[in-house]
Amino acid sequence: MPVNQPELSPPLAVPGFKVGTASCGVKSPALKGKRQDLTLILSDVDCHAAGVFTQNRFRAACVRWGEQTLVTHADKIRAIVANAGNANAGLGEMETIWAKQLIESGASAACVGADSVLSASTGVIGTPFPIERIQANMHEAADSLAADNWEAAAHAIRTTDTFAKWSSAQIEMDGTTYTLTGISKGSGMIHPNMATMLGFVATDAPISAPELQVMLKRVANRSFNCISVDGDTSTNDTLYVLSSGLGLGHAPLSDTALFEQALTELCIELAQQIVRDGEGVSKFVTIEVSGGATESDARTVGRAIAVSPLVKTAFAGSDANWGRILSAVGNSGVAIDTNRITLSADDLLMFEKGNLHPDYRDEEGMAIFGNDEFTISLDLGMGESSATIWTGDLTHEYITINAEYRT
Amino acid sequence: MPVNQPELSPPLAVPGFKVGTASCGVKSPALKGKRQDLTLILSDVDCHAAGVFTQNRFRAACVRWGEQTLVTHADKIRAIVANAGNANAGLGEMETIWAKQLIESGASAACVGADSVLSASTGVIGTPFPIERIQANMHEAADSLAADNWEAAAHAIRTTDTFAKWSSAQIEMDGTTYTLTGISKGSGMIHPNMATMLGFVATDAPISAPELQVMLKRVANRSFNCISVDGDTSTNDTLYVLSSGLGLGHAPLSDTALFEQALTELCIELAQQIVRDGEGVSKFVTIEVSGGATESDARTVGRAIAVSPLVKTAFAGSDANWGRILSAVGNSGVAIDTNRITLSADDLLMFEKGNLHPDYRDEEGMAIFGNDEFTISLDLGMGESSATIWTGDLTHEYITINAEYRT
Incomplete structure (x- = not known):
């Protein structure tokens, strides 16, 4: 639904x-x-x-x-x-x-x-x-x-x-x-x-x-x-x-x-x-990438987060799994400096310039990821360009639709 | 297991x-x-x-x-x-x-x-x-x-x-x-x-x-x-x-x-x-890509097939879904000519030089995809280079492991 x-x-x-x-x-x-x-x-x-x-x-x-x-x-x-x-x-x-x-x-x-x-x-x-x-x-x-x-x-x-x-x-x-x-x-x-x-x-x-x-x-x-x-x-x-x-x-x-x-x-x-209306989608997630050297960089990073099966299953599991998000950023192929990266979920600062934020508490992250709609904001700290990607989670329902429909 | x-x-x-x-x-x-x-x-x-x-x-x-x-x-x-x-x-x-x-x-x-x-x-x-x-x-x-x-x-x-x-x-x-x-x-x-x-x-x-x-x-x-x-x-x-x-x-x-x-x-x-031993993997699939203009091209195409959620769920569902495989090839970013592509599963010719093979019968394809180990062979018809990729399917068990472990 x-x-x-x-x-x-x-x-x-x-x-x-x-x-x-x-x-x-x-x-x-x-x-x-x-x-x-x-x-x-x-x-x-x-x-x-x-x-x-x-x-x-x-x-x-x-x-x-x-x-x-x-x-x-x-x-x-x-x-x-x-x-x-x-x-x-x-x-x-x-x-x-x-x-x-x-x-x-x-x-x-x-x-x-x-x-x-x-x-x-x-x-x-x-x-x-x-x-x-x-x-x-x-x-x-x-x-x-x-x-x-x-x-x-x-x-x-x-x-x-x-x-x-x-x-x-x-x-x-x-x-x-x-x-x-x-x-x-x-x-x-x-x-x-x-x-x-x-x-x-x-x-x-x-x-x-x-x-x-x-x-x-x-x-x-x-x-x-x-x-x-x-x-x-x-x-x-x-x-x-x-x-x-x-x-x-x-x-x-x-x-x-x-x-x-x-x-x-x-x-x-x-x-x-x-x-x-995505197949099996139970959450609507907005991924805002800012601080890209180019708009293309920002979009590439956003898409890398959006397509990562590990990120998408973390969304599905209401798991505030910042490590998977950062790993997807690192795998995007875009030049980044890990010490400049800042990551938030809605208004909650998770990771700031290369370090987990000292005030970050996992329970608060989990609460946000538990919502059916939230925003991930990532500042690459490399420039002034930005991009926004909208995506869903990866759920059992997706597997059911795509693996079992024909069997 | x-x-x-x-x-x-x-x-x-x-x-x-x-x-x-x-x-x-x-x-x-x-x-x-x-x-x-x-x-x-x-x-x-x-x-x-x-x-x-x-x-x-x-x-x-x-x-x-x-x-x-x-x-x-x-x-x-x-x-x-x-x-x-x-x-x-x-x-x-x-x-x-x-x-x-x-x-x-x-x-x-x-x-x-x-x-x-x-x-x-x-x-x-x-x-x-x-x-x-x-x-x-x-x-x-x-x-x-x-x-x-x-x-x-x-x-x-x-x-x-x-x-x-x-x-x-x-x-x-x-x-x-x-x-x-x-x-x-x-x-x-x-x-x-x-x-x-x-x-x-x-x-x-x-x-x-x-x-x-x-x-x-x-x-x-x-x-x-x-x-x-x-x-x-x-x-x-x-x-x-x-x-x-x-x-x-x-x-x-x-x-x-x-x-x-x-x-x-x-x-x-x-x-x-x-x-x-991959998380949730129930099938071991070998993807052999030949006819690449370069080895890098062949590997890129093989990896594009191996990472496509739609291909992996088709494997999981024992669905001989050649269209998803070809779509993944088309999305790989590698220069291809669809009229040169030939696709087989084990010894079964599915798609030949741009057309579904006239002798291909879906039941035979389904039987191969139903095995827990099989080979997808793709000839790009663009050169002499080849690459082999080994991958698994994408199953409910993967979602369970990655989405539900922490909840």
Whole structure:
């Protein structure tokens, strides 16, 4: 069950966009009619779009295809079509053909050109992609297109997610109120292979594709790239942002920094929801690293802490195990000076400039690690750069989900 | 319980060396007399010695001290003194003082110079080092010095190890039979912090310290550096090799390659024993990576597979989850071409040059992954270099040991 996840306010409609869903039985024909598994996001006008993708060198066809489409048509995107239940990955030559057919099916139902459609697939890897079942039901997604349908879409892109993830925000600029609405999915890995983190954000804030692409890389590095459930990166991870604003006739934003801030906060919210829903996660831990020589150093150290099985099991065991945290820092590959390092949990100083703090009492540390949400703060003392990582613990439930699902 | 660990033949005495142990109650005075926790390895003559140490940037005083001693006295080493139950790490300035006192105590009892003594500590981190209890019982270790005492030493350096680890080998060269005997310990991490991998090898094969040092780095890269229980590296990891041969008057080895091979095989045996005794490990998995552009690439890919929680839980669940393995390869950071990759489990071809093999049947894969020992073979198709990694699975027992020990 998600950790400390407050109930979400309904997502806001975004001017220019409609959303439809369908039930295809992608994973199994028996699921047809039981759950939605196809999503169509359509814009009335050409959108400026940007995307960031998995760094895994095994990349599914939808990722390769989407990256290529953004090279040639980033200012003419009309739709995203996404299915859950099959990742269309690990399938050799057929993968590319099926990815193309998915896009063509969505384009045809939405009456737009195939070159203007992005796609995403999530689910089982290595199982033939049931394109016929999707094609047969695409009209249902098109028929259900509506401006206030984002919550349905957030449900339809889920795989093992235990709740549907979305977030909306509005900014005022140049006398106009602009809306951002995003949905995301991902909770670790999906049987029988790896899961996928998907994020789709729609906005009517007017911004050009090149600006949006540069901005999105920064945003992803401070949001989705700052979470870690189990340290793995799937073959299909995708984050798309579509902006309808210029197509709707708005003048370009006068303050892109304000928009970037709103987009970053929205993506952080979507990313944190993924951690709270992480497989087997029972605690939500924020890792704040400061004093890095570079932001990259700070992020590397934070991620090293977040992926260490020993640190994560210590979180699970409510064990204020500062030694494991310091060991993970030492193993990060980043140049450190152990005599400059200071470590705290929430407001409790544990380790200061190379020595256990004399006032530190283990009982107090244990009390903090016993909470279902706390913050680890680490000052490297090497510079002025910082990074924040959000992660969960490593529990029996994770082992059960990932080791026993198939047996 | 160790996976497929055959009963070990008794370790062989090594000309020039005596070994003694003592019970100090290092971890707790209550353990005094109940288990041996202090080891003294003494040579009758000056040894040529080499060492390799943890790459963790948090390094305990014994590691820093030992590295320094080898810089100045690598051809004049007489003894190793090692304690279990307290790592003497994470303790600030006192750490160095206590490390020095441990060495001085061993040197005094053995009647050798402190400059000729190497030390190692393993156990709890961050707990004040009980040097007095060690000093008070060092004479017991000296009194028990005997040539045939290696098995006792293998027991005395243990922490959470469930069995004592050792291996012996002999080589014939230049008309002489030379002996190598090694002991090791380590099984993951020790409450409340991280564990330590220790390996000590004694030999009468005559080889100079500079040659031995260069050789030992290669040997470690093909043995201890090829195992992974949980991907963490402790603050105290140490491998020492002492050679008494030159001190005993033997002429230098005519064929160091033959000796290196014997030393490599011995260290592989010691390293594999650590994996078989890994915390919560229920399966012993060999990962053979071939076709790497470089040996480093092949090793990096093998380690990426070995440390992936998703791969390790698939092993635990007897789930022939080739997608997780390929995803780990894609995440390794090594340049790959997915269309060149071929993957097998034992003799079963699963994935060939980018496609699932048409004859592959999941039931056959599951049967292999259901065994308690199997081999994953991955051909990257990028070159001629290869590497082998030995690892275990990630089980509920691991979580229990690491999350629940202290609660």
